[in-house]
Every structure is written in C-alpha cells, then in structure tokens.
Amino acid sequence: MKRTYNCEICNLDFKTFQGKANHVRWNHKDKEFYEKTIKKLSEATTKRNEITFGKWVDEKVKCHKCENMVDVRYREDKKKDKYFCSVSCANTRSHSDETKKKISESISKRWEEDVFDETTAKNHLKQSRLFSSKNERMILKHFKEKYQNDNWTSGGGLKCEGKRISRDMYSNKLKVCFEYDGVWHFKDINGQLEKKQLKDKLLEKWCVENGYRLIRVDEISFNGVEQIEDLIYKCNDNITKVGERY
8 A cells, every 4th residue: 555645634535745745835834935946936937038049138129110119029149130119100111022921821721720719810899999109098098188168078979171180188177178189291202291390280270260279299209198188277378289390
C-alpha cells in the first residue's frame, strides 16, 4: 500500500508530499504569504522574459501617417519601423502585391470553411467609433465633472449653410463653444483638409450669428485644462484662437 500525505486542516489525502505542500501553500496560508508569493513569481517571470526577449521600452513616437504623438511599447532591439495612432491611420498602410494576395486568399479560405460565422462577420459593429482624441475626451470629462452646473457636453448636430457641423465641447448655459484642433485641421492627410477647414469656418459663422463665444486651441499649444478654464471663464473675446498654425 502506497503512502499518502494527509492535510491536517481539510483532511484531504495526496499521493506525494509535494502535492500536499502545494495544496497547503495555496489554500491554507494567510493573505500576506499569498501576495508575497505572487509578487516573487511575477518578478521571477518578468526577469526570465527580459533575459529571453529583452526589456520593455516605453517611448513616444510620431504616427507614421498623421504625425500625432503616440505611446508605444516594444522589447529592446525589436522596435518597428512604423507605428500608427489609430486603426484609421493603420489602415492606410500600403502592402506589396504578394501580401495583398496572401491576405485575400486567407480571407476567402476562411469564408469558404465557414470560419467567419455571423458573430465574426459583425465584429466590426462592436468597435468603438471614437472620432475624438484622448485629450478631447479628457477635457470634456474634466469640465462635465468639475462644472456640472454649466451643463458641458459635445456634439450638437448643428447645420450652417446646409452643412452639418459639430462641437468638441459646448455649454448652452454659458453660450461657449470649445474646439481642440489636431493635425487634421492644418494638414491634408487623406484629402480631408478643405472640408475640415470649411466646417471650421461655418462653426465660427454660426457662433457669431447665434451669440456664442468660440475658443479654439491648437493641440501643439495645449498646456492643460487650467489653460482652457482661463480661456473660458476669464476671457471675454468672441473668437479666441491659441496657436501659431491658425
């Protein structure tokens, strides 16, 4: 009869001493022991991975398409030649005819084998359609939380001269519109510049005609939410533009 090893706490039997030891270690040690062990294992794994694959490097680089700055992470000596700030910019990549053929054949094969079921086919509908930058969302969140009584919001669905225009942030109570202008307002990237600048002019016209103040800040000249607060609550100019690219 083979010897078994009994856990005195829960009375379970184990075929090996190591099995019992592991059981006790992970089931009957206190929280502090567990957290320290997890930390040690995590540190050991990180160290092994760094030796095998290289250390992680965090860096800010320019988007290969629009030149916006983007945070990237890569292993040492494994930095890519190109990085993109969004799916939209990444989709503008050019591929060789050979690569295009491989992609086409791969997708066709998956459809033929019913790999693309109904759920997979509709995955694109689940993607978050974010047409605002990280800073735009941060600014809006700040004002909505700090100045709740001023009813800050975004969008608006306005029309001017038959064109639909929107606003990054506005308050109907204060009659103020705010625009955080990225590179798309100044550089022709995908043939959008003429249309974008037309809508900028139409928004300015709408604000003048409807008695709203308009504040525009070039992303290059953005110095934090305090800067925006001063422009909104301490400046009374009808049209304010901050940045050298205007």
